[in-house]
Amino acid sequence: MTQFLLILLYIFIGIVVIQVIYYLFIFGKFSFAKPQESTAKHVSVSVIVCAKNEEENVKKFIPLLASQNYSNFEIILIDDASSDETLEIFEQFEKQYTNVKLVKVANNEAFWGNKKFALTLGIKAATKDYLLFTDADCYPNSENWITEMSSHFTLHKTIVLGYGAYEKESSFLNKLIRFETLLTATQYFAWAKLGKPYMGVGRNLAYKKDEFFKVNGFINHMKLRSGDDDLFINEAANKSNIALAYNPESFTYSKAKKTFKDWIMQKRRHVSTAKYYKSFDKTQLGFFYFSQLSFLLIPIVLLTFQFQWIIVTSIIAFRYLIAWISLGYSAGKLKEKDVMYWFPVLEIILIFTQLNVFIRNMFSKPVTWK
Known part of the structure; x- marks a missing residue:
């Protein structure tokens, strides 16, 4: 013994x-990296938001996107066959804001419930060179979110990984969710700095439109209903084209799950894509x-x-x-x-x-x- x-x-x-x-x-x-400094680039940006049955969230958060302090951007709102009032609200925003463009996605049996199909239509509808993604239940931490995220684009840096945080609440579950988010971000930021990027989060992610078409979009994992963010980055990113944005003004925020059961289901979706990563x-x-x-x-x-x-x-x-x-x-x-x-x-x-x-x-x- x-x-x-x-x-x-x-x-x-x-x-x-x-x-x-x-x-x-x-x-x-x-x-241990130094605090981040950035210089505004003012490239043309399409902010892309895909929503399915998110009427309450889009009412609150789309106006925050529209009020961004940035000179050259449009907002692509994608309604993925919502059954609530999301489409009607999007139509109101399209009338209200001159830089809002609406993409309506009808039910398609071949791509039923597949967010990647809806995102592909939105990306094709975008008229700007650079794409900035967030989710319908997220909001930017500042009016300079687009400025901060786009400032990291260069001739060679065409993919930018941002931080998608969760609002702070007093519950223990909230601390657990935010700890996991912190650990995950530390991992993918660190490996990106080492030249081995492997994932990003759709709550806060940007890339040049050309990068999407270089890998034929989501075609290699279209049948998988998750992974529009991490599987795309795993395929498209490399040590030469990746950049990081971690200035607090570049953060997005959303509400964390309220119950352990809902959080477990969210984690199961996220983890299910990891087996398709590179070896x-x-x-x-x-x-x-x-x-x-x-x-x-x-x-x-x-x-x-x-x-x-x-x-x-x-x-x-x-x-x-x-x-x-x-x-x-x-x-x-x-x-x-x-x-x-x-x-x-x-x-x-x-x-x-x-x-x-x-x-x-x-x-x-x-x-x-x-």
């Missing part, structure tokens, strides 16, 4: 080394998650037998310190510092929630696009 526990201790040390490498040398590329991306994401889970499980065995408990607890404390520092700096950039007070608890719950989601997705498909 002693020999087994000694081997387990060595494995645990190796797991912690892997975690330290991730938090310091990979995530640290974003966490390297799937490997590094799986490797990180395996190291997280192992970091929690192995010490339970070692401490149960009180095997080298001083060493084990010291290693645990060291790992938490490194992770806390790395994510803490990232949280400062993304205005999520309050969730770090709950870090160890949130991380443990998130790790086992992810395991639950993975197992459930193995046996049933998640529901997608309303």
Whole structure:
């Protein structure tokens, strides 16, 4: 037994080394990066919003898009066969604002409920060179959102990843959701800085229209009802064409899910696309998650037998310190510092929630696009 526990201790040390490498040398590329400065470019921009049964949200948020402090932009509103008053509200906005263009998507049996089909029609209707995407339940953090996002475009940087945050509320679930959002953003921002971009979020994403047609749009994953953002970025982005926007004025915000059940369903949709990522991306994401889970499980065995408990607890404390520092700096950039007070608890719950989601997705498909 002693020999087994000694081997387990060595494995645990190796797991912690892997975690330290991730938090310091990979995530640290974003966490410890300097605050961002930008210079306005004023390129022509089409803001694209796709909505399905979002009448309450579009009433509040489309006027915020229309009031952006930017000289050359249009708003493409896509109604994806809504059964509520979304279309009628969009029609009112089209009359009210001269730079609003409406795209009506009828039910199509071949693409039933597929947001990618609706987005494709909207992209084709856009008349500007650069496309900026957000969701119907999102709103920009400032009137300079378009300016900030578009400022990162250059001759070669034609894809810009932004941060889609969630409003702060007092509930524990809200903190858990925002912690997961922080961790996810830290990962995809950091890997993009390392020249290995693998995903973005449709709540805040921009790219040149040419990039869409270079990869034939969503054609390679059109049958998958999720992934209009992350699968597109996984296919189209590379170390040469990617840029990041993380100035707070470039953020978008939306309301987080109110119940654990709704959040789990949302996560199941998001996770379902990851298996279609490039091999390297799937490997590094799986490797990180395996190291997280192992970091929690192995010490339970070692401490149960009180095997080298001083060493084990010291290693645990060291790992938490490194992770806390790395994510803490990232949280400062993304205005999520309050969730770090709950870090160890949130991380443990998130790790086992992810395991639950993975197992459930193995046996049933998640529901997608309303």
